Amino acid sequence: MALLELKNVTKYYAGPTPALAGVSFTVKEGEFVSVIGPSGAGKSTLLRCINRMIEVTGGEILFGDLAVSKLKRRDLRKLRTGIGMIFQHYNLVDRLTVIENVLHGRLGYKSTLAGVLGLYSREEKMQAFNIIKILGLGEQVYQRCDQLSGGQKQRVGIARALVQNPKMILCDEPIASLDPNASKIIMDYLKKIANGMGITLICNLHQVNVALAYSDRIIGINKGKVVYDGPPGKLTADLTSEIYGTESGELIVDWGERYAS
């Protein structure tokens, strides 16, 4: 069943060249989709159009049966509550503890006053604790986030997204600031979230071999256009060069690793 459908989405910023030029695709429930493409291709723009952090210029986005671009303020809030997001730089409140940051994921469900006062129910707190424990941060629950390593911060970011009970999580280069070890841990968790919990993942990635190893499907974009959309198995070296607009052989991709996972 299609959870997300993009129809001919375009986005123009100030200039005459579009950041997105007629992007169309559908994503099924529980699918792990990686979006790859060179810097400036429009990956981040694409992700932010889906939860309307950026307004599209043209086209249509359907999430479930909601037409994203037509939502009123209150419904938009509901839409965003159902979509988690994680970031390259984690975007946590450094001065607050792990549990406080994770509970922020619940704010969208609350009245303004309850949110302002930080009134979380017992169930919400239990759920937050459980997610934190599952992500292996049980000992850091009350630590301030600026005392955590990058990998731990990203897990807090994931926990904050999960506590929203989202149908879908958008990841904007989740491992771009992490070392290979921490990257692997994060990607393994993301894989479990998609395949084990049935949450749809759309993940911008810079590392082609990571995309090859982990995703069910890869979308390659270049200059705002989708130039590849298919399973990792069919992504050849030539197609990859086309996505990145380079001569084949110039890219550092370990094609052997696609069978590693």
Next chain:
Amino acid sequence: MIKFEEPIDIWGQISPEHGYTVHGAAGALPFKPLNRQALAMRIFLLVISLLTIYALLTIDYRSVDVAKAAADTLNNLKIIFLQPDTHRLSLRDAFYEVVITMGLAFLTTLFGGVIAFFLGLLGARNLAPKQVTNIVKGFVAFIRAVPTILWVLIFAVAAGLGSAAAVIGMTFHSVSYLTKAYAESFEELDRSVIEALSASGANWWQIVFQAVIPSAATSILSWTFLRYEINFANAVAMGAAAGAAGIGFDLFMAGGYYFDLREVGLITYIILAFAMALEAVATGLKGRIRQNPR
């Protein structure tokens, strides 16, 4: 993220022994040619020095004996600072008056802080649209450019000289000072964090109270204390200048009306003691906030 690509050995040379210079960068800096601003500054200083010398040479001392005047001044200072005493004002009254002055400072800091909190939210670039922050920051900069005492005198036109004018005028200036400080404290939280929270469905007020304020709490408290200290000094001055009661008024009466130097000395010492106590409390609080930043 910024990455420093220079080899480590260059950084090794940036050390006190090397006089903080990076070797390899072309030796000594050439002298900067005089630009227009520097030239104007020099001419200004020259003219001022010439005028000063001229004034000192041509001043009309009349019957003032400079040596005797200096000695008398020293004698007065000796009376003020070495023989403080009380005549009309009992020690208990004096303390009571100081408490009034502190109350004036507290009230104006409180009023100013509450108003500045909301204005600060509108003045923070990560929380409000650019046009709004520009208006708020411009407005507040204008208020701050005019000294507190002038605002008090301006409001005295409507409220009459006294405590009401002092409270309004001091609040006014506190608002502008604190708005700038608060807005800058709020801006400490990166825009991307705010983006992350609004992407999860949190609304503006929730983000302000759950993320922005916790991040800014330390600086907000420090700025508020700093302003309280300033307002205490202002409140003393307003007591004298605007008749706003408190210890400043007593100081004015003792000095300007009764010419009671001993009492001036006593009051000065009392104010000094309170100011120091205030400073100590503020320092202690700041230290505690820093240790336990929540």
